Amino acid sequence: MSDDADYLWDKSGDDPEVAGLERLLGGFAHQAPLRAPPPRRRRAAFIAVSVVVVAAAVVIAVLLVRRGDERGVQLAAVDGGAAPDGFGFQVSGGAALCDGAAAHAGSAGTLRVGGWLETEVGATAVVQVADIGEVRLKPGSRLRLVGTGPGEHRLELAHGRLSARVTAPPRLFVVDTPVAAAVDLGCAYDMEVDDAGQTHLRVTSGAVSLEGHGQASWVPWGHEVIAVPGRGPGTPVRSDAPAVLRDALARFDAGEGGGWSRSPLGIVVDEAGGQDAVTLWNLLTRTAGADRAAVFARLDEVAIRPEWVLEEDVLAAQPQALESWRESLEGTWNLGP
Amino acid sequence: MEIRDASVAELVVAVQGGSRIAFTGLYERFHRVVHAVVLARVHAGDAGDVVQDVFADAWAKLATLREPAAFPGWILAMARNRATDHARRRHPISDDTADLAVAPPPTSEAAAALRAIRELPETYRETLIMRLVEGLTGPEIALRTGMTPDSVRVHLHRGIKLLREKLGGQP
Incomplete structure (x- = not known):
């Protein structure tokens, strides 16, 4: 197989091996027409915010963490x-x-x-x-x-x-x-x-x-x-986020609390929309109890949650549930500018 | 509005207003990328049905999509969820005989090549299937997935490199 980038990218070049793979696999291509769509169901109402107080704070198993201060790691000998x-x-x-x-x-x-x-x-x-x-x-x-x-x-x-x-x-x-x-x-x-x-x-x-x-x-x-x-x-924030969201996140990250209506987290949850799913998802492991429940409710409102990601598992910051939700959101995060 | 000339966002808005014709327009543009996402997780013999399920879901739920331009990521996320759910409930993907249950039946060599792609990291699977199975070009993949062209290009090149290693240089 050659490294002909043009053919792999836009078929403009010549790469017999990639073309061979296309011929080999082309039989799996999808060609079926659309079946008649069923009658449309009524639009599901957005899930109302259900503030659930988790009795005990759960030790957050942070996803994909490799501690940043593991600097003493011994790297393999240089080779290969x-x-x-x-x-x-x-x-x-x-x-x-x-x-x-x-x-x-x-x-x-x-x-x-x-x-x-x-x-x-x-x-x-x-x-x-x-x-x-x-x-x-x-x-x-x-x-x-x-x-x-x-x-x-x-x-x-x-x-x-x-x-x-x-x-x-x-x-x-x-x-x-x-x-x-x-x-x-x-x-x-x-x-x-x-x-x-x-x-x-x-x-x-x-x-x-x-x-x-x-x-x-x-x-x-x-x-x-x-x-x-x-x-x-x-907490990550989209680069084009409005100042009010950035400011509230900065204050939240600095540990500022306050009554819910004026708290930094309250502002973030109120201001966050579909474009802020990344921020909301990251907040799930930075909050607990009623705060996490509010973040969950907002994220559930603005983003698709897989059926097998259960509310109670998210509220408990269960790592697999969080990771499954993150994976399902990844397609949305990949949206280009 | 001509379906062929409409933007994805315009089609979505039209579908949200009840247009079935606009929905067929969305299907024409996205059924192949949806199939690729599904085929990365589900046997070829089942993938077609799952694709139809995804579009049936999309038809039912499209009214909840607040940002019409987000449709590509939205429907692909739906396809990933549906396919993963199907694979868990039905058949383990390791049983590749079901890949032969399509018409006309592909060769065992083709089934082996598809299996090799499925064994690649998830990041590359979908993009390679879009390119090698569905026949989309890199720019078309970028347009239909919402990924940046740079990301698609990187995925294709990394993926093909890994695939080449898996196949031992044999296409």
Whole structure:
């Protein structure tokens, strides 16, 4: 099978092997006409908010968490698909330092495991992440290659900004920051870490799991999230969310409570619509009791819930139920701009 | 409104107003991607019925869709749920003899290739079936699923690479 991208993408090129697969599998294609639709049932009323007080707070089994502070992980020896000498990089627009050695604009080098790459004002470094993608390190940033192996490629952004674009199986590429770990799930994203370690992640393609402090935020494209020192990742919000929603989420993440009608969570639940299913889903593991029940009711109103995802399991933050609901929502999250 | 020229959102609004003709327009545009989603989880012999069930559900519930432009993700999510439910209640997908119960019967080689696709990570299964079984191009898949073209391209290339490894270089 050749790697002819054109034919696989739009049939414009020539790829006999892909064409052979088409011929082989074409017999399974769907050609049946639509059967007459049945009489339409009356529109189901939206489920009313049913505030259920869960008697005891359930220890939240956070989904897909790999603790962000598991930094001491020993990576496998470099071999196979890994970059044996580290990651190559190229500098432009100014100078950079690689393990203390100057790399001038236009020069190339190798960032070795354990080594630091620092870009000065005006300089950008493009780092090749093995054969799975690249990281564009912006001016005034500091990046370390933690490890590279067949099972994981791991960088650390101490401060500054980067853009990552990776084509790889989920969880193969990780970027640590002082407060969280961005676990790639097949994606492109922009990340900024300030001097205090606060991390701002904005996903532009695919999805990222931002993990730390025993919490995980599932951040699909079009969403962003902030992780602050001492708290781990916050609640993801769509990048075009109105200010009132962003402000309320920021206050909720900061632990602000208050009477329901004026509480940050109350505002979020009131303001959230179908486009905010990601935010609401992430809130299910950040709330308990009546708060979780209110979040559940709103999410159930604006998004499809599989029949086998039971209300009581969601209210108990049962991991399988939450994951099943997330999977069913994924199609909606994949909607393009 | 000409069905052929209408946008998906326009068709959805028309269906919400009771138009069956508009609904056939939605079916024409989406039955193949829905079938691909179902075929990724259900035997070929059952997939056609599940597709019809999905569209019957869609017809009944479309009035609850608040954002007409969200239809692609909405119906595909419905298809995933229906197919998963069907697979749990009926037949384990590991029994691939039921894949031969379609007319005309596919070759055992074709059934094996379909099984290999089903063994790929879920992310790639649907996109590859849309491309290799249903014959849609990448841009058409993007249009009908709501995924970005970049995402579709990545899924196709990663998926075909994995499929090639599974098939040992044999199509």
